Amino acid sequence: MDFKKYLRILVKNDGSDLYLTFNAPPSAKFNGELKALSRERMTSEQLHEIAEFLMNKEQLDQFEHKPEMNLALDEPDIGRFRINIFKQRTNLAMVIRNIKVEIPNADDLGLPQVLKEQIMKKRGLILFVGGTGSGKSTSLAALIDHRNSNSAGHIVTIEDPIEYVHPHKKSLVSQREVGVDTDTYEDALENTLRQAPDVILIGEIRTEETMEHALAFAETGHLCLSTLHANNANQALDRIINFFPEERHSQLLMDIGLNIQAFISQRLIPTVDGKRVAAIEILIGTQTIRDLIMKGDVSAIKEIMEKSEELGMQTFDSHIYKLHKQGIISLEEALKNADSPSNLQVKLNLEDSTYSNMTSDEDTTEEEQAAIDLAFGDLALEEMDDGKPKIDEENKILKTPQELMEEKIARRLQEDARNAEELKKMEEILQKNM
Incomplete structure (x- = not known):
């Protein structure tokens, strides 16, 4: 069996792992999703043929006594692979990891x-x-x-x-x-x-x-x-x-x-x-x-x-x-x-709720609204000649966005507390009149 064609598919499509196991089609993972590479199921004979190609005589003898084998494969014009050969339900199986030959750049990976x-x-x-x-x-x-x-x-x-x-x-x-x-x-x-x-x-x-x-x-x-x-x-x-x-x-x-x-x-x-x-x-x-x-x-x-x-x-x-x-x-x-x-859901809900409440308030001042928009990413931006964004000059912020947001939230909490107190008094009056 020419299993190298599956190695080529794995590398060409930037897959991570190739799975070869008895009575299942050859499969591979692409972006974390497992996909079959063939409709044909693998036989015991095919798996033994691949194992004998991958392992030397010493490794084959060792595998007979201890059915676990880790090894590397460097296949010219295809790539490098890390292989784990094992047994499951008395049959051979193997997982072949695609080892990327080109070392990625830290910036390209987005590493901090x-x-x-x-x-x-x-x-x-x-x-x-x-x-x-x-x-x-x-x-x-x-x-x-x-x-x-x-x-x-x-x-x-x-x-x-x-x-x-x-x-x-x-x-x-x-x-x-x-x-x-x-x-x-x-x-x-x-x-x-x-x-x-x-x-x-x-x-x-x-x-x-x-x-x-x-x-x-x-x-x-x-x-x-x-x-x-x-x-x-x-x-x-x-x-x-x-x-x-x-x-x-x-x-x-x-x-x-x-x-x-x-x-x-x-x-x-x-x-x-x-x-x-x-x-x-x-x-x-x-x-x-x-x-x-x-x-x-x-x-x-x-x-x-x-x-x-x-x-x-x-x-x-x-x-x-x-x-x-x-x-x-x-x-x-x-x-x-x-x-x-x-906790993540609460944080997202709180942010959405806070933004909705703050932006819908009629008594929000221009400077407070500018701070709110800045904090939530909606402040108007224009491109400078050097390509870097700057704040729209029409929005003059006299305090830091954090200070203005804290003041706004504090006022809203005080208002909510007053409303709650008034509601409580009304309920007490209703109870007395019943």
Whole structure:
């Protein structure tokens, strides 16, 4: 069976994964949606033929005793792929991940400026967090390329398998693939410091031992990067803590607090035009965040993130809110992907209600209306010669929009309170007369 034609379809249409399993048609994911590539169902013989093509004799023998195999495929004129071969209901199956050969640009991915600043740090721990297929490896590759393009040094990566091939630019890049360039993660990690690195990428943190190495690299003055499967920064911290026995939790929190540079969480959300966009949560290791982690007060972190946008931090819900207000994602997708759908819905309802009430008030002054329009994005704008927008000169704002909005809301709340008090008095009078 010529399964390469399905690889070509996957690459040509920018698909993410190809699924080959017994008694089902070959299928692939495009923009997160699974689609069949053929009407014919795959047979056991076809799957064994593909497996024998992909695995060498040693791997085939190993698969007979341990039916799990991870490997990489570099197919000329088609692309690079990461493959997981396994058994299900005694039959062979495999998932083939499309590894993009061209390293994406951080700006093209829409990554915030603060992440480009973080990747240039000299030391510390940066973790990318997200589920499978969340795009965290792609974002991390783009940031490594940014560092490679702008700073001289030695970048060492330990991956299983290598996902993006980084050329030498301003930095030297040594990429080691587990099972090819080194026998195990542990062997590679134990020898990494002997290779005089400036930046160390560990493909994924899965165990207590790997996390210990990551912290040790950060503590010895290196920038350590890795990925972790978790939904957000809080869950990532909980998962790391649970790698270790309880008696070590206190010291572990101290080590993380001292070494954290950033935790970046990511998830891909379908857009209104049928593509996908990354919603990103950013936790920066400020002194306040470090103190909370060292105290073990993980639950208080999100509130600090919400109040620290000027420092580059943002929660998932704040970014999802912005993506929806910009018309990039639908309300349905916004609520589906929010950490707290109810809070996001309340925020959207409150904004709509506040804008409706404020704009319908007859006693709104011109300067208040200008502030309201500015706050809600409806203030008239005109293009300057340099292409940058400026406020219509007819709208003279004597106070900041925030001050005017607060005054307006305060007056409305006072009016609502008076109305409620008058209604209560009328009800009391009616009760007495009944």
